[in-house]
Amino acid sequence: MNVKKYFHIAMVLLLISSAKGQSHDNTSVLVVDKQGIMRWKTSGKEARFFGVNYTTPFAHAYRAHKQLGIDLEAAIRQDVYHLSRLGLNAFRVHVWDVEISDREGNLMANEHLRLFDFILAELKRRGIYALITPIAFWGNGYPERDEKLPGFSAYYGKAASTTNKEAIKAQERYLQQFFSHKNPYTGLTYGEDPNIVATEINNEPDHGGDEQQITTYINTLKQVIKKTGWKKPIFYNISQNPSKAAAVARSAADGFSFQWYPVGLVAGGSLQGNFLPHVDRYTIPFDTIPGFLKKPKMVYEFDAADQVQPILFPAMARSFREAGFQWATQFAYDPLAIAYANTEYQTHYLNLAYTPAKAISLLIAGYVFRSLPSGGHYGKYPQSASFGPFKLDYLKQLSLMNTDTAFYYTTTTEERPVDPTSLRHLAGVGSSPVIDFPGTGAYFLDKLENGVWRLELMPDVIALSDPFETPSLKKEVNRVTWNFHQLKINLTDLGADFQIHGLNEGNTVSEVAKHGTVVLGPGTYLLTRKGVELEDRSTTMGTLSLREFAAPKPVYTGLFVKPAPPTLGSDSLIHVYVAGEVVGDSLLMDMERWGSFAQQVPMLRIKPGLFAAPIPTAWRRAGRLNYRVWIKNGSTRQRFPDNYKGEPKAWDDFSSAWWTYDILQQGNWSLLYRPENDRRVFTFPSHHPSIRHDYVIRPRSSAFVLNVTLRDADALPGFALQLPIQPARLTNVFGARELIIRGGMEGIAALPISIGLIDSDGQCFSKEITLKSTDSLIRIPLDLLQQGKTFLLPRPYPGFLPQWFLSSSEKMLDIQKIDKLQIYIERDNLLLNKSLGLYLEAIWLE
CATH class of the missing domain: 2.60.120.260 (Galactose-binding domain-like)
Known part of the structure; x- marks a missing residue:
């Protein structure tokens, strides 16, 4: 079968099943074949899971929601809706055992465990499978100090937990009670719930002792889990301690877990550059270890840390499938309620509302992972940047998926859908030949039936500060803004004068498009071709309700201005980001250059939240400019960076605060x-x-x-x-x-x-x-x-x-x-x- 035909068939099957893989009835249980491939018991097909880690029931995420007065169950429902909206079918979290156990390993029925059970039930409702890692070993503080907790990991510590006999006994007791516990929302133990497909014994163990101790430790804990009636794969981490890989491989573990952070962690700021070469291949050095072969492999955590580039996830998914992985979960999806500040994990940042392009790249990566055959090879970069229906472009910051029925992209593109007449699903950021949209948020357009489509528009988002620097709940890194934009849709199935009806709560829009154009704000909408009657029809789309919508309001609304980074060819313009209410042409920029008189220049709106002022022609030579920004709202004038309020050139304006802009090129230098x-x-x-x-x-x-x-x-x-x-x-x-x-x-x-x-x-x-x-x-x-x-x-x-x-x-x-x-x-x-x-x-x- 040629590659293009394979991709076409695979994509059709994936989209028919709403990107959820297999059916979710009680017979959908995994089996592992003789080659170490996880397969669905009912169909015999290879199982593939792609999704995220998500931690709201525990640690900092839990405390931050409480501090902000957020309803945790409502927050979880919103986030799970977004995970489903992104087509994900996998969830994993390392359970903070310190928060739900005592020193002896007894399970504590508390709010953390209840919320964990709640999220498992919500995931089940959405058709998203779970893999549970019951022991984290971590304290619960990061990025704050650890709390004093009674859990066994808090008492024994990570290193001693794998060697100390009393610590191991506590883990045995904990695992026995954990896997015997019944989820009150499903009425099932984790072993009885078919939506929970596997477990990983612990998170990133620190193994001391000799190799036989390591093997015995793993076997002991696996046997405890099995005695609770567990019949699903049990994984163990082999990549955390590569020098001890042989001891892990000799154990009775059913499969092995890996991680991938291709550019490291905690850089302290945004990384710049093309890192596609870093994710071109995932090489596994354990293939010569006999016990490693013919067992399933999973990636418990991965991320392109310290950057929001929307191009690395699809490449990582491709490399995972080349290496034979069947499970991969990004770490970690930021809860919507605290994503404005990125406090949960400073080095990670992913959320549909706040990092829309990166989130759409995750959607594309899911299709990459679930459609590519195991063990395929697609050349070395840059050849590997184009494979099947997928394209990656570093310079354009574009991830693209283009099939007969689906068209997804992370930034404005001139690419056209393979077959516009058979198109059923579109998602993106920016504009394309199908949708002309000036906003900066993500959008989704899904066909329900001939002449009937559902449109979902997310708010705009403006970058205010580097999300990978020191975080705080008092500091915005990105701000959402609810704006109305002129949107043009070019779909033959809808025509040029389609009707628009608001769907989500409070959305009363009822309009008729003119020449395919309509002005809309964030929300969900039903679009119908002229002449199509609004009869009773299904109120759902897969696991989604047609009327569902989840988007945050701005946490802060005050004016905020910051310099935008220079771009190629930008020595004629100075760009700034502006958040907050700005009316018309109310922005001015003061510029000065030593040896010249200061000038005031009107600023132009480039896109939502981004403005620019032209540098006077005579000043476009090597040297340093000073600049500051004035914003006029009604009778109020406000200046940045000093946040001065008053009249320009006032006698008592004593501030000397300016931003600087260096023009470093001159001639051929x-x-x-x-x-x-x-x-x-x-x-x-x-x-x-x-x-x-x-x-x-x-x-x-x-x-x-x-x-x-x-x-x-x-x-x-x-x-x-x-x-x-x-x-x-x-x-x-x-x-x-x-x-x-x-x-x-x-x-x-x-x-x-x-x-x-x-x-x-x-x-x-x-x-x-x-x-x-x-x-x-x-x-x-x-x-x-x-x-x-x-x-x-x-x-x-x-x-x-x-x-x-x-x-x-x-x-x-x-x-x-x-x-x-x-x-x-x-x-x-x-x-x-x-x-x-x-x-x-x-x-x-x-």
């Missing part, structure tokens, strides 16, 4: 790296005590430099450093012929290093140079750079994944597509050096 502006640095080995980087002023030149110190350099396995390049730096690179580095070495007379430019296809073009102890100005002709390997930084979890990537592209270097700078020092060049330093003042193209 383009600055790629300058420490004053570029503080994001990735190094290998990561978080190593022998490696330190800071910023210092050179004593003679007074230059501000990045200073990297390598102590015990002779013991390092090599050294790598990467510096992301801001796209706006590539404006005037036409005709550049040389890469120029100003820097030097300390503690050594000279050292060979490799310096390279990594492009947006993951290709690295590099050359070895010698950096000397004196201040050096090194010029490298670009035509001497040779294609080679890219070091993958930041490093992933688990650490056994590849260090190097070699792109499948054979294109020549395109300096307009430079994504990162790379410096690498071979281990052999470090062996004779106890301590040395490297400093960089600037890197540019000329």
Whole structure:
């Protein structure tokens, strides 16, 4: 069967079943065949589950809802609706055993356990399957301090829990009671509930002791679970302690669990650059261990952490299927009620309302995971960015799924549906040939029958601050805004004068489109072709009610202004984000440049929440501008960044607060790296005590430099450093012929290093140079750079994944597509050096 025909058949089957896999009757129980494949007992087909972790019943999420006065059951219902809306069919959470047990391991029937049971019942109602990990080992504090709790994990700690005999006895007692407990909402134990398909004994164990102790520990706890009547697969983590993999593989575990954080965790801010090379393949190093083979594999947690790019999830799903995984759950979906602040896990951020493009990419990834055959291969990146009906484009930030019946996209696209006449499902952000929509939220359009469609519009969202910096419930990172937009739908099945009727509570809209155009706000709507009568019809669409709608109101409504990052070609415009009520052309920007008189410039609305002011032509040359923004609402004038309220040029306006904007290009010169502006640095080995980087002023030149110190350099396995390049730096690179580095070495007379430019296809073009102890100005002709390997930084979890990537592209270097700078020092060049330093003042193209 050819690939395209396979994808067509697979997609049709998935969409017919509303992306839920198999039927949900009591006979839908998994079996594991002789090859270690989980299959549905009734059909014999391979089972595939893709979804999220979600933690509202426990820990910080629970406390935050309580602090904000949120009804927890209502919040859970809203979130589960969104999970269903995204087509997910899998849920997993590591249960905080510290919150539902005592020191002896007795199960405590409390609010946390009740809410856990409640969410399992809600998931069951939506047709979303669950995998339970009953032991987390964690305290419940993060990001706050742990509370003092009676649970056995709190008393014994994570490390002792796998070796201490009393701790193991407590776990045995806890597991026996946990799996014997009946969910009051379903009347079933977890083992009796067919919607709960598997369990993973614990979360990320810390194994000490000898290998036989590890194997015995796993077998003991598995046997306890089995004695409660459990007949489903029991998984155990093998990737957390790769050096102990053989001991885990020798156990009686039915399958093995893995994680994937391809760019690490907790970067402290948003990561920049193309990380598709990082997710090109998931390599498993345990295939030579006999006990590992022919057992099912699952991914208990994964995420593209510290970024909201909507392109990595589908690529990860593809790599998971190449590696043979049958379960994958992202960590973690942010509860709607607290997603405005991203306090639950600083390094993760995913929510349909607050990160719409990333959420739509998760929807697409679910179809990737459930449609691709196990063990397929789709080439190396960038070849692997297009497979079956899926396309990924880093530069456009586009994930796309385009089949006969479904059309999903994460940003504005000119791609057309494969067959508009057979289209039944559409979801996206931005515009396409089917929907012209200027809003920034997600939307869904689903066909109910000929001439009848359901439209769901989410509110706009505006980015206010970096969601991966230190969080607080008092700090907005994104704000939703409820705006009305002119929407145009181009569907032959609806025609140009279709009728629109509001569906959700309080939505009284009743309109007729003109030329396919209508003005609508957030909500759900029934769209009907002219002449189609509104007769009694089903009030549901799969597991969704037609009238359902869940979207947050803004937590804060005051004015907020912040600079937007520069973009490619933006030296003619300064962009700012604006949240809050803004009327018409009421925004002005003050600009000043040293040596010139200040000017005030009207600002233009680019899209909801984004405004820009043109830089005066005479000022569009290398240098620094100061700017600030005035907003006029009625008789009130407010200025940012100082939040001053009053008249411009008032005699008592003493504030000197301005934002700055640097124009760094002039002629054929383009600055790629300058420490004053570029503080994001990735190094290998990561978080190593022998490696330190800071910023210092050179004593003679007074230059501000990045200073990297390598102590015990002779013991390092090599050294790598990467510096992301801001796209706006590539404006005037036409005709550049040389890469120029100003820097030097300390503690050594000279050292060979490799310096390279990594492009947006993951290709690295590099050359070895010698950096000397004196201040050096090194010029490298670009035509001497040779294609080679890219070091993958930041490093992933688990650490056994590849260090190097070699792109499948054979294109020549395109300096307009430079994504990162790379410096690498071979281990052999470090062996004779106890301590040395490297400093960089600037890197540019000329």
